[in-house]
Amino acid sequence: MSLTLALLGLALHTLIWEKLPDWGNWFNWIVKRLPKPLAYLYDAWRCPFCFGFWIALALHGITGISTLESLTSMPQYLGVLGVPIAWFLDALATALLIMFGNLCFSAIAVPAIKGHQMTQEFRKAMLEDESA
Template sequence: MNITLALMGLALHILIWEKLPDWGNWFNWIVKRLPRPLAYLYDAWHCPFCFGFWAGLTLHALTGEYTIGHLATMPQYLGAAGIPIAWFLDALTTSLLIMFGSLCFNAISGLAVKGYQLKQSFKQGN
């Protein structure tokens, strides 16, 4: 298993939905002025699994990498349908890894913030 696509997709998801909205008003200004179909996609793809599927397809097309390497050689009896099936299954796997990574980061960050707050409170004598 190659996690390259999942890591790139997770990095993009964190950047687009968790970091850019907080880095000043310029990004939010752009999002508010998106055409309605693109604004819908921005809202709908907030889910890491939904975003991960389309990111997995796009990143596979750009890089030629597979998350599941065996999908690169689909059985011959599938013929021309083998390639779209392989891309679909690979994007599905990539989206699952992106969702898992997002959930793990959210769980870890919640504990880290709570630990930091408790440490600061202890230092201040509260």
């Protein structure tokens, strides 16, 4: 099993929906001016599983990398349907990993931020005590 596609997909999901909107107005300006079908996709694909499925298909097509190596050699009796079935199943597995990664990051984000805030408050209090 290769986590390459899942890591790439998770990185792209984080970049597009969590980081770029906060990096200035230019990205939000572009999103507001998208044609309605593309604006709908931007809103609909916030779901890490949905985005993960489609980005896994695209990345597999671009790179040739599979998450589940066993799907690279589908049984011969499937004929021409073997390749699309393999891509579909691999994209489903990759989307599940992307969703799991997103949930893990979300779960650790709140305690990490709270810990950082507490550390900053402690340092500030220590500096105030030293100056008094």
